[in-house]
Amino acid sequence: MSRLLVIGCGGVAQVAIQKCAQNDKIFTELCIASRTVSKCEELKKKIESSGKSSTRITTAKVDADNYGELKELIDSYKPDAVLNVALPYQDLTIMDACLECGVDYIDTANYEPEDTDDPKWRSIYEKRCKDLGFSAYFDYSWQWAYKEKFEKKGITGLLGTGFDPGVTSVFCAYAKKHYFDEIKTIDILDCNGGDHGYPFATNFNPEINLREVSAPGSYMENGKWIEVPAMSIKREYDFDGVGMKDMYLLHHEEIEALGKNMPEVKRIRFFMTFGQSYLTHMKCLENVGMLSTAPVIHNGVEIVPIQFLKTLLPDPASLGPRTVGKTNIGCIFTGIKDGKERSIYIYNICDHQECYKELGSQAISYTTGVPAMIGTALVINKKWSKPGVFTTDEFDPDPYMDMLNEYGLPWVVKENPVLIP
Numbered sequence: 001m002s003r004l005l006v007i008g009c010g011g012v013a014q015v016a017i018q019k020c021a022q023n024d025k026i027f028t029e030l031c032i033a034s035r036t037v038s039k040c041e042e043l044k045k046k047i048e049s050s051g052k053s054s055t056r057i058t059t060a061k062v063d064a065d066n067y068g069e070l071k072e073l074i075d076s077y078k079p080d081a082v083l084n085v086a087l088p089y090q091d092l093t094i095m096d097a098c099l100e101c102g103v104d105y106i107d108t109a110n111y112e113p114e115d116t117d118d119p120k121w122r123s124i125y126e127k128r129c130k131d132l133g134f135s136a137y138f139d140y141s142w143q144w145a146y147k148e149k150f151e152k153k154g155i156t157g158l159l160g161t162g163f164d165p166g167v168t169s170v171f172c173a174y175a176k177k178h179y180f181d182e183i184k185t186i187d188i189l190d191c192n193g194g195d196h197g198y199p200f201a202t203n204f205n206p207e208i209n210l211r212e213v214s215a216p217g218s219y220m221e222n223g224k225w226i227e228v229p230a231m232s233i234k235r236e237y238d239f240d241g242v243g244m245k246d247m248y249l250l251h252h253e254e255i256e257a258l259g260k261n262m263p264e265v266k267r268i269r270f271f272m273t274f275g276q277s278y279l280t281h282m283k284c285l286e287n288v289g290m291l292s293t294a295p296v297i298h299n300g301v302e303i304v305p306i307q308f309l310k311t312l313l314p315d316p317a318s319l320g321p322r323t324v325g326k327t328n329i330g331c332i333f334t335g336i337k338d339g340k341e342r343s344i345y346i347y348n349i350c351d352h353q354e355c356y357k358e359l360g361s362q363a364i365s366y367t368t369g370v371p372a373m374i375g376t377a378l379v380i381n382k383k384w385s386k387p388g389v390f391t392t393d394e395f396d397p398d399p400y401m402d403m404l405n406e407y408g409l410p411w412v413v414k415e416n417p418v419l420i421p
């Protein structure tokens with residue numbers, strides 16, 4: 001018996017909530033709360049009319065930027081945990097409300113501010129850039145700062161339980177537990193071989209996605225960040241289930257957490273595949289200022305360019321019916337086992353159309369929403385429960401790996417994969 005409050009009802013949330021409803025022995029009661037309550041009601045109707053789940057669903061309207069509204073909702077619903085699948089902008093207000101109410105907190109992406117020109121945030125950010133050596137707008141420092149407060153309150157904060165971050169860090173913990181005495185290098189590879197037929201669209205929230213991929217790339221070597229210009233390191237790789245793709249080194253949040261929790265690993269990198277058309281569109285939009293988060297006045301009205309762009313682009317949640325092809329996301333490890341060199345590749349292949357048939361979503365929302373449900377289930381059933389704030393590499397990976405197989409994201413371990421130069 002449990003009560004879960006889910007905040008957000010976009011692409012990822014819709015998968016996470018439908019997967020919670022499939023797991024109705026754990027998720028007996030669930031409240032879907034978001035800014036646009038009609039989306040929550042539509043999803044509730046869809047789940048109830050399928051007649052396949054006994055989860056009791058209610059809905060609520062909430063502005064998750066508003067601490068008072070959140071606290072009131074948590075106080076009245078009294079959930080065992082809150083799953084935040086809104087946007088990273090809301091992470092800290094939701095964590096504050098959970099802390100005040102003594103409720104466990106789970107999310108899929110680390111904090112970043114909506115307004116990157118806010119002088120208070122900017123001065124902390126600029127110091128971090130100098131001290132740590134990477135300049136992405138998102139980082140874990142804001143949420144790790146809650147560790148002691150969560151410990152004192154006796155509640156669990158599980159950060160970043162999507163696919164990457166999330167499953168990729170569980171793959172790292174699993175490799176460390178079962179395959180290596182010492183891991184030397186980790187390469188995380190995110191390949192989307194899907195085609196939605198539009199000249200340009202993003203597979204998850206456009207604002208967050210475009211900020212992430214237009215940031216300088218960086219990786220960790222011998223405990224230090226090395227930053228390079230965006231898209232300046234390119235490799236080719238032949239992905240199982242997808243084929244040959246170009247991929248580019250990006251900064252990504254799990255590198256930060258793995259660098260802290262597995263300091264013995266000598267090099268950690270992250271690569272994502274992009275087609276030429278995506279990169280050309282992105283460069284052009286960036287060059288004309290459409291990726292800017294700074295407000296401008298247009299015909300007497302204040303608009304934020306990247307938010308206006310979001311209005312023009314297809315809603316990622318609408319890509320499901322038209323996306324064909326597969327994703328392949330995983331990690332290549334090199335290291336030592338029993339005195340011998342070893343290398344393995346752990347990955348999942350997911351088919352866009354299979355996801356659409358099952359839940360009406362494309363594979364990017366699916367591969368994020370399923371792990372969001374799994375992380376939440378493990379916090380709620382106390383298998384992953386300890387006071388403080390943690391990433392997914394800090395718990396026993398085995399129950400999570402079992403649930404990936406059970407809930408639609410089966411994985412394989414391949415020995416001696418082709419390595420990335």
Ligand code: NDP
Binds near residue numbers: 035085088163203
């Ligand atoms: P969407 O834009 O599709 O959905 C966001 C949802 O949050 C919408 O329902 C939106 O409401 C709601 N929301 C936004 N602001 C507020 C607010 N102030 N108060 C209440 N609700 C709000 O995003 P996605 O589903 O694509 O992404 C969700 C999260 O998943 C993001 O944090 C993203 O970074 C993360 N993600 C993580 C991945 C991983 O592998 N770890 C991969 C992909 C995404 P409305 O309907 O009114 O717009």
